[in-house]
Each structure stands twice: as C-alpha cells, then as structure tokens.
Amino acid sequence: xxxxxxxxxxxxxxxxxxxxxxxxxxxxxxxxxxxxxxxxxxxxxxxxxxxxxxxxxxxxxxxxxxxxxxxxxxxxxxxxxxxxxxxxxxxxxxxxxxxxxxxxxxxxxxxxxxxxxxxxxxxxxxxxxxxxxxxxxxxxxxxxxxxxxxxxxxxxxxxxxxxxxxxxxxxxxxxxxxxxxxxxxxxxxxxxxxxxxxxxxxxxxxxxxxxxxxxxxxxxxxxxxxxxxxxxxxxxxxxxxxxxxxxxxxxxxxxxxxxxx
Numbered sequence: 001x002x003x004x005x006x007x008x009x010x011x012x013x014x015x016x017x018x019x020x021x022x023x024x025x026x027x028x029x030x031x032x033x034x035x036x037x038x039x040x041x042x043x044x045x046x047x048x049x050x051x052x053x054x055x056x057x058x059x060x061x062x063x064x065x066x067x068x069x070x071x072x073x074x075x076x077x078x079x080x081x082x083x084x085x086x087x088x089x090x091x092x093x094x095x096x097x098x099x100x101x102x103x104x105x106x107x108x109x110x111x112x113x114x115x116x117x118x119x120x121x122x123x124x125x126x127x128x129x130x131x132x133x134x135x136x137x138x139x140x141x142x143x144x145x146x147x148x149x150x151x152x153x154x155x156x157x158x159x160x161x162x163x164x165x166x167x168x169x170x171x172x173x174x175x176x177x178x179x180x181x182x183x184x185x186x187x188x189x190x191x192x193x194x195x196x197x198x199x200x201x202x203x204x205x206x207x208x209x210x211x212x213x214x215x216x217x218x219x220x221x222x223x224x225x226x227x228x229x230x231x232x233x234x235x236x237x238x239x240x241x242x243x244x245x246x247x248x249x250x251x252x253x254x255x256x257x258x259x260x261x
Contacts (some may be wrong), residue, residue, distance in 0.1 A: 006092050010038045030104040036097065043094035043133060053136055054093075099128040103159075115167035123159035146196065146242070147185020153196060153245050155180030169209035177201040179245065196229045201247060215258040225251040 016032035055064040103123040110116045129143040131150075142150035157180040164173040179199040205219035228246035241248060 005042065005090060006040060008038055008041050008092070010036060012036045024107075026108045028104075028106045030102075032102040032104075033100075034102070035099045038096035040092035041094035041096045042090050042092060044090065054134070093134045095132040097128055097130040097132075098126075100124055100126045115165060118164045118166065119162070120164075121159065121161045123157070125157050126154060129154045142185070144180075144182055145185045146182045150185045152242055153179075153182040155182050155198075171207040171209075173205045173207075175203040175205070177203070196231075199226060199229075199246060201226060213260045217254075217256045217258070219254050221252040221254065222247045222249075223251060 013035040014032060016030065019029045021027055021029075054060045101124070103121070103125070105121040106119065108116060108118040126143045128141070129150075131140045131142060132138075133140070140149055142154050144154065144156040146153035157178075159178050160175065161178075162173055162175040164171055177200070179201075181196060181198045183195045201221075202223050203219065203221045204223055205217065207215060207217045209215050226247065227250065228241040228243070228248050230240050
C-alpha cells in the first residue's frame, strides 16, 4: 500500500423543497438537488510517465515526495534505482463529481368501505457522474453510460413507484422499478457489442395481519421474469452482466413472517 495515503475530502451542496398543497389532501411533493465534488479521491496512481509529469512538469510536491523522494540514480547510467516505487497501487490523485435531482411524490386517499390507497414515487435524474483519474487526464462522464472505464451502468433516469391497497388487515402492493437505457462507454472503448435498453421490473406483495403480534407476507419479485442484459465481455462484475443493477435470478417467490412480543 501507500503509507502517505490521505483521506478524501468533499464539498456537498443540497437544496430541497417540500410542497403539501391544502387543496389536495394527502398529497406530498418533494424535489431535492445535490452537487457533490470529491477532491483528493483515492485511485490508481497511474503509469510512470504520469507520475514524472505530475512531479517535474506540474511541480506537485506531494507526488515528488511520495514516489521520488527516496529514490537514487546509478551514477554510471543515470537509471533510477531502489527504493524507487514506479507505481503505487493507490494514491490521492483523482477527483469525482456527482450532480442530480431526486423526486419524491406521495398520495394517499380513502375509498370508503374499500379501505384506502397509498401511492409512492421515488425518481432520480443524474445530471453528472464524472471521474478525473489524474491531473493529466480528461474528465470522464459516466452519466447515461457503462463500460470498461465507467463500469456499472448509471442511467440518466430511474424510478421506483409503488401502489398499495390497505383493506382491513390485508395490504397488497404493486411495485414498478424502471431503469433507463445506457450507452457504451466511449472513454474506455470497451469490447461491448451494443447499448443496454431500458428495463422494467414489476413486483407484487401481499401482507396479512393475523393479529396484533403476527404479520404474514407473500410476494413475487420480477413477476414477468425479465432476463438481464448479456454482454460479450469479461470486464463486467460477473456472468457477463451487472448483477448489482439488473435482476439475474428471474422470477422469485418469497414469503415471511413477523412476530412482535
């Protein structure tokens, strides 16, 4: 490792608004904007030429001391000798940026003798998801793309929407998860064959309160058994896809019980 590794620092700005209109009882609307800039981000230090440029061209004292401070040269050949470290696995050389807007909406209303309905919406629009590997590199924008450099897909837009019907001890819910389409990471020029289109997942859950202490739950996740995108590349997390983003197990049945005492 690198004994001179320091903590990352960040500037975070957020602003939000919540609106509960009096003329629509049970409606809540919320919008939040965030802007996060991470400085001295930890990343691979880079190639030898990059380190030399940072030290001798930019005059970055920290780079000079970390990578060249203890180095020696052969007086005959001028070659850099021990204990010079040509590449340190991790160093504070990168920068990360993230900007986006979160949307939240909630609406609940009674339907008389048929109980009540509750609708919830959570959405995100990514304006920026940038990465600067080092001072000599160009900024890599990962919003709306995936690939060998950006890795996990970062869609411009995604949301989760759930509608629940509460009728006595029974609560039934339908959840819709939407993941926007993403393009190929141009920065990495990876071996991907095509873009990834939008994905929709639908989940259904039934919950029944047997009494004050016992709740039973039964549900189906990914009810339409949508398969994940298969990509002809070994760069992905595993199984030629991104299991952290897309469902890989097809349709899943689950059940559970909650006991309070």
